[in-house]
Amino acid sequence: MRLLLINPNTSAAMTASIAAAAREIAAAGTEIIARQPSFGPASIEGHFDDAFGAAGVAEQARLAAGDGVDATVIACFGDPGLDAAREVLAGPVLGIAEAAFHAAAMLATGFSVVTTMSRTCVIAERLVQRYGFERACRGIHGTDIPVLDLEAAGDALVATLEAAARRALAADRSEAIVLGCAGMAGLARTLQARLGVPVVDGVAAAVKFAEALAALGLQTPKVGDYAPPRPKPWAGWASGLVA
Amino acid sequence: MRLLLINPNTSAAMTASIAAAAREIAAAGTEIIARQPSFGPASIEGHFDDAFGAAGVAEQARLAAGDGVDATVIACFGDPGLDAAREVLAGPVLGIAEAAFHAAAMLATGFSVVTTMSRTCVIAERLVQRYGFERACRGIHGTDIPVLDLEAAGDALVATLEAAARRALAADRSEAIVLGCAGMAGLARTLQARLGVPVVDGVAAAVKFAEALAALGLQTPKVGDYAPPRPKPWAGWASGLVA
Amino acid sequence: MRLLLINPNTSAAMTASIAAAAREIAAAGTEIIARQPSFGPASIEGHFDDAFGAAGVAEQARLAAGDGVDATVIACFGDPGLDAAREVLAGPVLGIAEAAFHAAAMLATGFSVVTTMSRTCVIAERLVQRYGFERACRGIHGTDIPVLDLEAAGDALVATLEAAARRALAADRSEAIVLGCAGMAGLARTLQARLGVPVVDGVAAAVKFAEALAALGLQTPKVGDYAPPRPKPWAGWASGLVA
Amino acid sequence: MRLLLINPNTSAAMTASIAAAAREIAAAGTEIIARQPSFGPASIEGHFDDAFGAAGVAEQARLAAGDGVDATVIACFGDPGLDAAREVLAGPVLGIAEAAFHAAAMLATGFSVVTTMSRTCVIAERLVQRYGFERACRGIHGTDIPVLDLEAAGDALVATLEAAARRALAADRSEAIVLGCAGMAGLARTLQARLGVPVVDGVAAAVKFAEALAALGLQTPKVGDYAPPRPKPWAGWASGLVA
Amino acid sequence: MRLLLINPNTSAAMTASIAAAAREIAAAGTEIIARQPSFGPASIEGHFDDAFGAAGVAEQARLAAGDGVDATVIACFGDPGLDAAREVLAGPVLGIAEAAFHAAAMLATGFSVVTTMSRTCVIAERLVQRYGFERACRGIHGTDIPVLDLEAAGDALVATLEAAARRALAADRSEAIVLGCAGMAGLARTLQARLGVPVVDGVAAAVKFAEALAALGLQTPKVGDYAPPRPKPWAGWASGLVA
Amino acid sequence: MRLLLINPNTSAAMTASIAAAAREIAAAGTEIIARQPSFGPASIEGHFDDAFGAAGVAEQARLAAGDGVDATVIACFGDPGLDAAREVLAGPVLGIAEAAFHAAAMLATGFSVVTTMSRTCVIAERLVQRYGFERACRGIHGTDIPVLDLEAAGDALVATLEAAARRALAADRSEAIVLGCAGMAGLARTLQARLGVPVVDGVAAAVKFAEALAALGLQTPKVGDYAPPRPKPWAGWASGLVA
Structure with missing residues (x-):
C-alpha cells in the first residue's frame, strides 16, 4: 500500500x-x-x-x-x-495525536502526555476533548523544549523527557505515556525501557x-x-x- | 476606536x-x-x-x-x-459565532442556530462545545442554502430562513435564534420582527x-x-x- | 438609555x-x-x-x-x-458573574476567579456550570475577606487580593482574573496594572x-x-x- | 422523630x-x-x-x-x-425533586419526569444537572396542568397524566416515572398500578x-x-x- | 420484610x-x-x-x-x-457504593471516599461516573489497607483511616466521608465522632x-x-x- | 504472533x-x-x-x-x-466494542451502532461513555434479532440489518455503521457495499x-x-x- x-x-x-x-x-x-x-x-x-x-x-x-x-x-x-x-x-x-490517544486508551486506564512548549498544551487539550479522551488522558505536561531542538536529541534531552514522564506518571496516577511531538518519534523505545510502562509515539x-x-x-x-x-x-x- | x-x-x-x-x-x-x-x-x-x-x-x-x-x-x-x-x-x-452564542446565552435559556449548508453544522457544533454552550444551544439546523446565494437574499430566501427558524424554535423548545452565517447579517431585524423572539446576528x-x-x-x-x-x-x- | x-x-x-x-x-x-x-x-x-x-x-x-x-x-x-x-x-x-465570565471567556483561554468568603465558592461554581464555563474557568479561589470589609479597601486588602490572584494564575495556568464580588468594582484597573493580565470586574x-x-x-x-x-x-x- | x-x-x-x-x-x-x-x-x-x-x-x-x-x-x-x-x-x-430522582435512580436505568406547566421544565432540568442525574433522567415532560388544578384531581386529570406518562416511557425508552409536583402526591399508587412501572412521588x-x-x-x-x-x-x- | x-x-x-x-x-x-x-x-x-x-x-x-x-x-x-x-x-x-453515594449527596455539597487498595480507586471512579456523582464526589483516596485486614480493625487501623479522612477533607474541600469498603461497616460512628462531619457506611x-x-x-x-x-x-x- | x-x-x-x-x-x-x-x-x-x-x-x-x-x-x-x-x-x-468504536471514530465524524436485542443497548451505551465516544456515537439501535439467529443469517436478516442501518444513518445524521454483535462478523462487507459508508465489524x-x-x-x-x-x-x- x-x-x-x-x-x-x-x-x-x-x-x-x-x-x-x-x-x-x-x-x-x-x-x-x-x-x-x-x-x-x-x-x-x-x-x-x-x-x-x-x-x-x-x-x-x-x-x-x-x-x-x-x-x-x-x-x-x-x-x-x-x-x-x-x-x-x-x-x-x-x-x-489522534492515533497516539487511541493506542494509549486501548492499553491503559489512564495516560499522560509529555510534550514540548507549555503554550501548546491547550492545543492538545482541545484534541483530547474533541476525540473524547477527557477521562483517559489524566494530564498534559509541557517541557518547554523547542521542537527544533528535538532534531539532535542528546542524552540530556532524553533525561529531561524521562524526568518529566516520571513526574507525570506519579502526579496523574497514570500508567502510560504519550509523546506529544512528531520529533520525539525515535525516543519511544528508549523511554519505554527506562520507565517500564507503555510509551506511545504517534507517528508509529x-x-x-x-x-x-x-x-x-x-x-x-x-x-x-x-x-x-x-x-x-x-x-x-x-x-x-x-x- | x-x-x-x-x-x-x-x-x-x-x-x-x-x-x-x-x-x-x-x-x-x-x-x-x-x-x-x-x-x-x-x-x-x-x-x-x-x-x-x-x-x-x-x-x-x-x-x-x-x-x-x-x-x-x-x-x-x-x-x-x-x-x-x-x-x-x-x-x-x-x-x-462566539459573539452570537454569548449574546443569545445572555438573553434566553435556550437558543437554536439556523445556518447554511448542513455539512457545516459539525463546525458550529464543535464551536458550541469549545465555548461551553452545549446546554444553551439546543439545536443547529442546516438549510442547504449556499453561502454565496445570500449575497442577493430575496423574499423567497428570507421565507425559507423564517420557516427553518420556526421549525427550530418548536423542535428545540428554544426562545432565541442565532443566524449562522456572516452573509445573513442584514436579515436579523426582519426575522426578529416576524418571529417575535430575539434573532442574533453575529457580526453586529x-x-x-x-x-x-x-x-x-x-x-x-x-x-x-x-x-x-x-x-x-x-x-x-x-x-x-x-x- | x-x-x-x-x-x-x-x-x-x-x-x-x-x-x-x-x-x-x-x-x-x-x-x-x-x-x-x-x-x-x-x-x-x-x-x-x-x-x-x-x-x-x-x-x-x-x-x-x-x-x-x-x-x-x-x-x-x-x-x-x-x-x-x-x-x-x-x-x-x-x-x-454572568457578565464577567462571558467577558473573560472572550479574551483568554482560561481564567481564575478570586472572591471573598471561601464558603461562597460553591455558589460561583454552580454558576460556572449553569453558564457553561467549566472549561474556561480553571479555578475559584476564596480569600475569606468579608464582603463589607471591601467598602473601605485599603492597601493591605488590595495586596491580599493581588497575592491571591498571582497564586491563582500560577496554580490554574490561567491568563485572566475575574473579581468575584461587586464590592471589588473599584479595584480592577489597579490589579490589572499590577498583574499584567486582564482583570474583569463584573459590574463594569x-x-x-x-x-x-x-x-x-x-x-x-x-x-x-x-x-x-x-x-x-x-x-x-x-x-x-x-x- | x-x-x-x-x-x-x-x-x-x-x-x-x-x-x-x-x-x-x-x-x-x-x-x-x-x-x-x-x-x-x-x-x-x-x-x-x-x-x-x-x-x-x-x-x-x-x-x-x-x-x-x-x-x-x-x-x-x-x-x-x-x-x-x-x-x-x-x-x-x-x-x-432530589428525593424522587434518587429513588428512581436506585430502581431503574432510566426514568422520565411528568410535571405541570411546560415553562417549569427548565427548573427541573437544572436540578437534574445539579444533582447529577443527566444520564438517568431521560426526559422532562410538561402537561400544562396548572398546579392548583391538582387540588381537586378528578378522573380526567389522572387520565391526562397517565397518557403523558405512557408517551414519556415510550419516547424516552425509560422504565420509571417521577411525578413532578408535590400536588401529585396522592396519585402515585393509582398511576403505578395502571402503568406497570415504578411511579415515584417525591413527598413520600x-x-x-x-x-x-x-x-x-x-x-x-x-x-x-x-x-x-x-x-x-x-x-x-x-x-x-x-x- | x-x-x-x-x-x-x-x-x-x-x-x-x-x-x-x-x-x-x-x-x-x-x-x-x-x-x-x-x-x-x-x-x-x-x-x-x-x-x-x-x-x-x-x-x-x-x-x-x-x-x-x-x-x-x-x-x-x-x-x-x-x-x-x-x-x-x-x-x-x-x-x-450506590447507597453511600446517594446518602452523602443528600447531606453535603461535596464528599470524599476513603477506601482500601489504591488500585481499586478506578472501580469506584467508574461507579461515580455511572451513577452521576462526578461533581458531588470530590476525591477517591486509597489507603492500601488490604480488605481482609479490616476483619480485625484495631486502633492503629482506625487511626490510619482517620488520618486519611482528614487529609481527604482538606485536599478535596469536602464536607462528608464515604467509607469505601463493606469491611469498614463497624467504624462509621467512631470516625464520625472524631471527624465532626457525616461519615457514611454503605452497608447501613x-x-x-x-x-x-x-x-x-x-x-x-x-x-x-x-x-x-x-x-x-x-x-x-x-x-x-x-x- | x-x-x-x-x-x-x-x-x-x-x-x-x-x-x-x-x-x-x-x-x-x-x-x-x-x-x-x-x-x-x-x-x-x-x-x-x-x-x-x-x-x-x-x-x-x-x-x-x-x-x-x-x-x-x-x-x-x-x-x-x-x-x-x-x-x-x-x-x-x-x-x-472498544475496537469498533475506535475504528469508526478514526474514520467518520459520527457513527451509529446497529445491534441485536434492544435491552442490550444500555450495555453498549455504558461502554460508549466509559471509552469516551459520547459525541462520536450518535445512536445505538436495537433490532430485536436474537444473537443465536445470527448463526444462520439469511437474506431476510441481512435485509433487516440493512434497513435498520439506513434508518440509523438518517436519524442520527451519521456517516458510518458499527455492527453491535460478534455474530455479525461475516456481514460487514456486504452491508458496506450496499450502504456506501464504512461498516465496522469489531472482530476484524x-x-x-x-x-x-x-x-x-x-x-x-x-x-x-x-x-x-x-x-x-x-x-x-x-x-x-x-x-
Whole structure:
C-alpha cells in the first residue's frame, strides 16, 4: 500500500527523520511517501504556526489526491488540517495525536502526555476533548523544549523527557505515556525501557493503524462533512490548487 | 476606536456587505477597517475551505498588527483563525459565532442556530462545545442554502430562513435564534420582527462586544497560549509575513 | 438609555459605591438607576443570605417593571434573582458573574476567579456550570475577606487580593482574573496594572454588555420560561407586589 | 422523630393535603409538622414564584431552627430554598425533586419526569444537572396542568397524566416515572398500578429517606457552605428573623 | 420484610460481620438473610476478583429468586453483579457504593471516599461516573489497607483511616466521608465522632434505603434492561442455576 | 504472533465462526487460538448473561496466561471481562466494542451502532461513555434479532440489518455503521457495499488493532489497576484457577 505521510511544518530535516521513523515500523508492503507544505513555519509551536500548518496539510492532501494514496498520516501532534485532508482524500487519514490517544486508551486506564512548549498544551487539550479522551488522558505536561531542538536529541534531552514522564506518571496516577511531538518519534523505545510502562509515539501508532484500517477495507466516508469540497471561485496563490 | 473586520473568504462583495452591516451598528467613534485574505475560497462551506480561511485570517491579522487596531472581528461563523489572530494582535479579537452564542446565552435559556449548508453544522457544533454552550444551544439546523446565494437574499430566501427558524424554535423548545452565517447579517431585524423572539446576528453582536471590551480596557493576554508566535524560519509565500 | 442597577443586598453604602462604579464606565447617554431591596441582609455570603437577596431582586425588578427601564444589571456575584427578574422585565437582564465570565471567556483561554468568603465558592461554581464555563474557568479561589470589609479597601486588602490572584494564575495556568464580588468594582484597573493580565470586574462588564445588547435591539424573550409570571393569589407582605 | 414539612407556597389547602400524604407514609414514630411561608404565591410555576418560595422556605427553616426538628422536607418540585434551609437546620434537609430522582435512580436505568406547566421544565432540568442525574433522567415532560388544578384531581386529570406518562416511557425508552409536583402526591399508587412501572412521588420518597438518614445518625455538615449564616445587619421585614 | 444481604466475596467471617452490622441498623421488622457465593475470592481488590464476585452475586440472586425476598443489598463497594441481580429479583436491589453515594449527596455539597487498595480507586471512579456523582464526589483516596485486614480493625487501623479522612477533607474541600469498603461497616460512628462531619457506611445506608423503597411500594421495573433473562442453553457448572 | 480470541459465550458454533472471521482478516504470521468459557450462557443478551460471560473470560484469560499469547481479543460486543483479562495477561487485550468504536471514530465524524436485542443497548451505551465516544456515537439501535439467529443469517436478516442501518444513518445524521454483535462478523462487507459508508465489524477491527499494538511493542501496563491480582484464598470451583 501507498501511505502518504505529511509533515505539516517546512523543516526538511524533520520530514526526513519522521519518514525514517515511519519506514522503520511500516509493514514490508507499505511504501512511505513523505511530503511537506510549500510554505509556512519550520516548526509548529502555537496557534499562529498551526493555522499555516493546517493550510499546508490541506495543500499537500489536495496535490496528492489523484496519486493512488491508500492512507494518510499527518505528522504533527496538533493534527492540523485533519478534517480538510479527509475531504479531499479517499482512504483513511489519521493524525498522530489522534492515533497516539487511541493506542494509549486501548492499553491503559489512564495516560499522560509529555510534550514540548507549555503554550501548546491547550492545543492538545482541545484534541483530547474533541476525540473524547477527557477521562483517559489524566494530564498534559509541557517541557518547554523547542521542537527544533528535538532534531539532535542528546542524552540530556532524553533525561529531561524521562524526568518529566516520571513526574507525570506519579502526579496523574497514570500508567502510560504519550509523546506529544512528531520529533520525539525515535525516543519511544528508549523511554519505554527506562520507565517500564507503555510509551506511545504517534507517528508509529498512526502508521500501524493506517495499515490496519486499509487492510479492513475501511475508507473515509464521502457523505456528510467529509464530502468533497464544494466548487467555487478561489483567489491568489491557492487558486492553482483547485483548478 | 479602530475596529478591524476580517472577512475570511475572498468574496469582495461579501466583504463590502459585511462591512456595511458593521458600520450600521457601530458607535459614532468606531472606524471599521474591512479586510479579506489575499488567497483562498470565495465562501467557506466545509473543513477544506475553512483551513484556508483560517490561514487567511492569520495573514490579515499579521499584516494589521502594527496598524493601531483596537479590536478585531472575524466575520465567518466558523471563527476560523481566531486563536492565530489573538497571538499577533493586542486588542480583543472576537469571532462572530462566539459573539452570537454569548449574546443569545445572555438573553434566553435556550437558543437554536439556523445556518447554511448542513455539512457545516459539525463546525458550529464543535464551536458550541469549545465555548461551553452545549446546554444553551439546543439545536443547529442546516438549510442547504449556499453561502454565496445570500449575497442577493430575496423574499423567497428570507421565507425559507423564517420557516427553518420556526421549525427550530418548536423542535428545540428554544426562545432565541442565532443566524449562522456572516452573509445573513442584514436579515436579523426582519426575522426578529416576524418571529417575535430575539434573532442574533453575529457580526453586529461582535462589533458591539468588541466596543464594550475596548471601553473596559480589556486586552488579549500576552501570556500563555496567546503570547506572540515564537520566531523561526518560514518558507514559501508565507515567509514574507514574518520577515 | 435607562439602566436599572439592582444591588441585591441592603447596604446603602455598597449600593452607592456600585452605582458610582457603574456611572464611571457607562456611556454618555446611559442613566444609571440604582436600587436595593426593602428587606434582607447587608451582604450576601452564603445560601441563606442569597435566598433573601434573590427575593429582594425579584421585588425590585417587579417594582421597576413599568418604569421604562431599557436594561438591568444585578450587582452581586451570585447573580441572585436573575431568572425571576427576566420574567418581569422586557429588556436584557444581566448578572455580574454572568457578565464577567462571558467577558473573560472572550479574551483568554482560561481564567481564575478570586472572591471573598471561601464558603461562597460553591455558589460561583454552580454558576460556572449553569453558564457553561467549566472549561474556561480553571479555578475559584476564596480569600475569606468579608464582603463589607471591601467598602473601605485599603492597601493591605488590595495586596491580599493581588497575592491571591498571582497564586491563582500560577496554580490554574490561567491568563485572566475575574473579581468575584461587586464590592471589588473599584479595584480592577489597579490589579490589572499590577498583574499584567486582564482583570474583569463584573459590574463594569455587565453595564457595557447591557448597553451593547440594548443597542442591538435584543430583548428578553417573552415565551418559554421567561414569559410573565402566571397570575395567582399572593399572601403576606409580598401580596402588594402583584396587585 | 419530628419531621418538618415545608410547603414553599402559601396555599393552605395544599399544605394540608401534602401533610396528609406525608403522614400516610411516615413511620409510626414520625411526627409531621407542616408549615408554609408567611408570604408569597399560592403556587410555584416559574422563576419569579420560585424566588419567593425559596425565601419563604428560608424563613420557615429559620423559625423552626430551635424547635428540635430531626429532619426537614421541602415539598415543591423545584426544591426552593434547599441550601438556605441546610445552613440553619442541623438535621438532614431533603427536597422532593432530589428525593424522587434518587429513588428512581436506585430502581431503574432510566426514568422520565411528568410535571405541570411546560415553562417549569427548565427548573427541573437544572436540578437534574445539579444533582447529577443527566444520564438517568431521560426526559422532562410538561402537561400544562396548572398546579392548583391538582387540588381537586378528578378522573380526567389522572387520565391526562397517565397518557403523558405512557408517551414519556415510550419516547424516552425509560422504565420509571417521577411525578413532578408535590400536588401529585396522592396519585402515585393509582398511576403505578395502571402503568406497570415504578411511579415515584417525591413527598413520600423524601419522608422515607429523611427517616432513613435520621436513623443512620447522619446530619447536615456544619462546615463548608452549610455552616450557619454569618451574622450581619438585616433590614426590613426580614430583620426580625435573625434577631 | 425479608432483606437479602449478599456478600460478593467468599469470606464467611466477613459475611457474618457485615450481617451483624446490617442487623444493628435494620428496623424491628426486617429479617436479614446473609449469603455469599459458592465460589470465588475471599476479598475483592481488583477487576479480576470483581468479575468472579459479580458472577457470585448473580448466582446467589438467582438462587434466592423464589424465596420471597423483599429487597436485596450487595455488600461490596464495587457493586458487583448489581444489574444482573436486578434481572432476577423483583424487589429493589441496592449496591453499597450506590447507597453511600446517594446518602452523602443528600447531606453535603461535596464528599470524599476513603477506601482500601489504591488500585481499586478506578472501580469506584467508574461507579461515580455511572451513577452521576462526578461533581458531588470530590476525591477517591486509597489507603492500601488490604480488605481482609479490616476483619480485625484495631486502633492503629482506625487511626490510619482517620488520618486519611482528614487529609481527604482538606485536599478535596469536602464536607462528608464515604467509607469505601463493606469491611469498614463497624467504624462509621467512631470516625464520625472524631471527624465532626457525616461519615457514611454503605452497608447501613443500603439497608435503610432498601427498607424505605420497600415501604414506598417501589420495585425493580420488569421492562427494559431489567426484564428477566432470556431463556437459552447454559453450559458447565452454571447450567444448574437456570434449570 | 499468537492471538488469543475468547468468545465469552458457550456456543461452540459461534466460537468457530468468529475464529473463521478472525483468520480471514489476520496477517499471514498471526495464529488465532479460539477459546470459550467452560460454563455459562450460549449467548449474551443482558446483564445476567454478561456477568457469567465476564467470569468466563476471566477464567480463559487466566488459563491462557502462561501460553505465550501475544495479544487477546474478547469477541462479544459488551466487552465482558476486559479489565479482568488485562490483569492476568501481558500483551494487549482488546474488546470488540472498544475496537469498533475506535475504528469508526478514526474514520467518520459520527457513527451509529446497529445491534441485536434492544435491552442490550444500555450495555453498549455504558461502554460508549466509559471509552469516551459520547459525541462520536450518535445512536445505538436495537433490532430485536436474537444473537443465536445470527448463526444462520439469511437474506431476510441481512435485509433487516440493512434497513435498520439506513434508518440509523438518517436519524442520527451519521456517516458510518458499527455492527453491535460478534455474530455479525461475516456481514460487514456486504452491508458496506450496499450502504456506501464504512461498516465496522469489531472482530476484524480488534484483530488488526491487536496486531498493530503488538508490532508497536506495546503491552498492558503492569502497574496501577492492571497489576496482577493480589494473592488470597479462593473457594469453590474457581479455586483451581488460582492454585
